[in-house]
Amino acid sequence: MNDLLVIAFPSEEKAEEVRQKLFTMQKEYLIELGDAVVAVKNADGAIKLNQLFNTTALGGVSGAFWGALIGLIFMMPLAGAAIGAGAGAVSGALTDFGIDDKFMKDVAAAVPPGGAALFLLVRKMTTDKVLEGLKGVGGVVLRTSFDKSKDDAIRAALAAQPTSA
Numbered sequence: 331m332n333d334l335l336v337i338a339f340p341s342e343e344k345a346e347e348v349r350q351k352l353f354t355m356q357k358e359y360l361i362e363l364g365d366a367v368v369a370v371k372n373a374d375g376a377i378k379l380n381q382l383f384n385t386t387a388l389g390g391v392s393g394a395f396w397g398a399l400i401g402l403i404f405m406m407p408l409a410g411a412a413i414g415a416g417a418g419a420v421s422g423a424l425t426d427f428g429i430d431d432k433f434m435k436d437v438a439a440a441v442p443p444g445g446a447a448l449f450l451l452v453r454k455m456t457t458d459k460v461l462e463g464l465k466g467v468g469g470v471v472l473r474t475s476f477d478k479s480k481d482d483a484i485r486a487a488l489a490a491q492p493t494s495a
Contacts, residue, residue, distance in 0.1 A: 332364050335450040336473040338441050342370045345446035348467050360459045364451035365429050369438035371445055377438045437473060461487040
Protein backbone atom coordinates (compact mmCIF):
# COMPACT_ATOMS: atom_id res chain seq x y z
CA MET A 331 0.00 0.00 0.00
CA ASN A 332 1.40 3.38 -1.01
CA ASP A 333 0.77 6.59 0.88
CA LEU A 334 0.71 10.07 -0.61
CA LEU A 335 2.30 13.09 1.03
CA VAL A 336 2.29 16.60 -0.47
CA ILE A 337 4.34 19.32 1.22
CA ALA A 338 4.39 22.97 0.07
CA PHE A 339 7.62 24.97 0.32
CA PRO A 340 8.36 28.66 -0.31
CA SER A 341 10.90 27.87 -3.05
CA GLU A 342 11.93 25.21 -5.54
CA GLU A 343 15.37 25.05 -3.91
CA LYS A 344 13.92 24.13 -0.50
CA ALA A 345 11.67 21.44 -2.02
CA GLU A 346 14.61 20.01 -3.95
CA GLU A 347 16.78 20.06 -0.81
CA VAL A 348 14.17 18.00 1.08
CA ARG A 349 13.78 15.61 -1.87
CA GLN A 350 17.56 15.03 -1.89
CA LYS A 351 17.48 14.45 1.88
CA LEU A 352 14.78 11.80 1.33
CA PHE A 353 16.87 10.16 -1.42
CA THR A 354 19.74 9.92 1.08
CA MET A 355 17.38 8.29 3.58
CA GLN A 356 16.27 5.90 0.85
CA LYS A 357 19.89 4.82 0.32
CA GLU A 358 19.99 4.08 4.05
CA TYR A 359 16.81 1.96 3.71
CA LEU A 360 14.82 4.22 6.02
CA ILE A 361 12.21 5.05 3.40
CA GLU A 362 11.10 3.53 0.11
CA LEU A 363 9.71 6.02 -2.39
CA GLY A 364 7.58 5.07 -5.36
CA ASP A 365 7.77 8.60 -6.76
CA ALA A 366 9.12 12.00 -5.71
CA VAL A 367 8.16 15.01 -7.83
CA VAL A 368 8.75 18.72 -7.29
CA ALA A 369 5.99 20.89 -8.80
CA VAL A 370 7.03 24.52 -9.24
CA LYS A 371 4.60 27.36 -9.74
CA ASN A 372 6.15 30.14 -11.85
CA ALA A 373 5.42 33.83 -11.38
CA ASP A 374 2.92 33.69 -14.27
CA GLY A 375 1.04 30.80 -12.61
CA ALA A 376 2.31 28.04 -14.90
CA ILE A 377 3.18 24.78 -13.15
CA LYS A 378 6.28 22.79 -14.09
CA LEU A 379 6.82 19.23 -12.87
CA ASN A 380 10.38 18.13 -12.08
CA GLN A 381 9.99 14.37 -12.31
CA LEU A 382 12.52 11.65 -11.64
CA PHE A 383 12.17 10.11 -15.09
CA ASN A 384 11.68 11.71 -18.48
CA THR A 385 9.41 9.11 -20.08
CA THR A 386 9.69 10.75 -23.52
CA ALA A 387 13.48 10.42 -23.53
CA LEU A 388 13.39 6.89 -22.13
CA GLY A 389 10.83 5.90 -24.76
CA GLY A 390 12.93 7.44 -27.53
CA VAL A 391 16.09 5.61 -26.48
CA SER A 392 14.28 2.32 -26.04
CA GLY A 393 12.48 2.75 -29.38
CA ALA A 394 15.74 3.56 -31.18
CA PHE A 395 17.35 0.42 -29.80
CA TRP A 396 14.48 -1.89 -30.76
CA GLY A 397 14.02 -0.12 -34.11
CA ALA A 398 17.71 -0.57 -34.96
CA LEU A 399 17.55 -4.22 -33.93
CA ILE A 400 14.51 -4.88 -36.08
CA GLY A 401 16.00 -2.72 -38.84
CA LEU A 402 19.05 -5.01 -38.92
CA ILE A 403 16.78 -7.86 -39.98
CA PHE A 404 15.66 -5.83 -43.01
CA MET A 405 19.17 -4.40 -43.63
CA MET A 406 18.06 -0.86 -42.70
CA PRO A 407 19.26 -0.28 -39.12
CA LEU A 408 19.33 3.54 -39.39
CA ALA A 409 15.82 3.77 -40.75
CA GLY A 410 14.65 1.31 -38.11
CA ALA A 411 16.35 3.31 -35.37
CA ALA A 412 14.77 6.56 -36.59
CA ILE A 413 11.28 5.08 -36.82
CA GLY A 414 11.73 3.30 -33.48
CA ALA A 415 12.96 6.48 -31.77
CA GLY A 416 9.95 8.42 -33.03
CA ALA A 417 7.48 5.75 -31.99
CA GLY A 418 9.21 5.31 -28.64
CA ALA A 419 9.17 9.03 -27.93
CA VAL A 420 5.45 9.25 -28.69
CA SER A 421 4.80 6.20 -26.53
CA GLY A 422 6.91 7.66 -23.71
CA ALA A 423 5.12 11.01 -23.89
CA LEU A 424 1.78 9.25 -23.47
CA THR A 425 3.01 7.12 -20.55
CA ASP A 426 2.54 8.20 -16.96
CA PHE A 427 3.52 6.21 -13.90
CA GLY A 428 3.71 7.13 -10.27
CA ILE A 429 1.59 10.09 -9.21
CA ASP A 430 -0.86 11.35 -11.82
CA ASP A 431 0.38 14.53 -13.55
CA LYS A 432 -3.05 16.18 -13.71
CA PHE A 433 -3.56 15.59 -9.98
CA MET A 434 -0.16 17.14 -9.20
CA LYS A 435 -0.92 20.22 -11.30
CA ASP A 436 -4.34 20.64 -9.66
CA VAL A 437 -2.90 20.42 -6.13
CA ALA A 438 0.11 22.62 -6.97
CA ALA A 439 -2.28 25.36 -8.10
CA ALA A 440 -2.76 26.12 -4.37
CA VAL A 441 0.93 26.99 -3.99
CA PRO A 442 1.76 30.72 -4.22
CA PRO A 443 3.75 31.89 -7.28
CA GLY A 444 7.46 31.15 -6.84
CA GLY A 445 6.64 28.32 -4.44
CA ALA A 446 6.91 24.58 -4.92
CA ALA A 447 5.20 21.42 -3.75
CA LEU A 448 6.96 18.14 -3.07
CA PHE A 449 4.84 15.12 -3.97
CA LEU A 450 5.91 11.84 -2.38
CA LEU A 451 4.55 8.37 -2.97
CA VAL A 452 5.77 6.48 0.08
CA ARG A 453 5.83 2.70 -0.10
CA LYS A 454 7.42 2.04 3.30
CA MET A 455 9.18 4.06 5.95
CA THR A 456 10.74 3.77 9.37
CA THR A 457 8.60 6.58 10.68
CA ASP A 458 10.57 7.69 13.74
CA LYS A 459 13.91 7.90 11.91
CA VAL A 460 12.48 9.63 8.82
CA LEU A 461 10.64 12.19 10.96
CA GLU A 462 13.83 12.85 12.94
CA GLY A 463 15.64 13.51 9.65
CA LEU A 464 12.89 15.88 8.48
CA LYS A 465 12.66 17.75 11.77
CA GLY A 466 12.59 21.48 11.19
CA VAL A 467 12.80 21.49 7.38
CA GLY A 468 9.65 23.62 7.26
CA GLY A 469 6.92 23.31 4.73
CA VAL A 470 3.17 22.90 5.02
CA VAL A 471 1.38 19.60 4.46
CA LEU A 472 -1.18 20.11 1.69
CA ARG A 473 -2.41 16.53 1.33
CA THR A 474 -1.73 13.20 2.93
CA SER A 475 -3.21 9.72 2.93
CA PHE A 476 -1.52 8.72 6.19
CA ASP A 477 -3.63 7.98 9.25
CA LYS A 478 -4.27 10.81 11.72
CA SER A 479 -1.44 9.90 14.11
CA LYS A 480 1.22 9.81 11.36
CA ASP A 481 -0.25 12.94 9.78
CA ASP A 482 0.05 14.81 13.09
CA ALA A 483 3.59 13.49 13.63
CA ILE A 484 4.66 14.65 10.15
CA ARG A 485 3.21 18.12 10.67
CA ALA A 486 4.92 18.40 14.07
CA ALA A 487 8.28 17.26 12.67
CA LEU A 488 8.17 19.75 9.80
CA ALA A 489 7.33 22.61 12.18
CA ALA A 490 9.81 21.61 14.93
CA GLN A 491 13.15 23.28 15.48
CA PRO A 492 15.99 21.18 14.02
CA THR A 493 18.20 19.38 16.48
CA SER A 494 21.90 20.21 16.30
CA ALA A 495 24.10 17.26 15.38
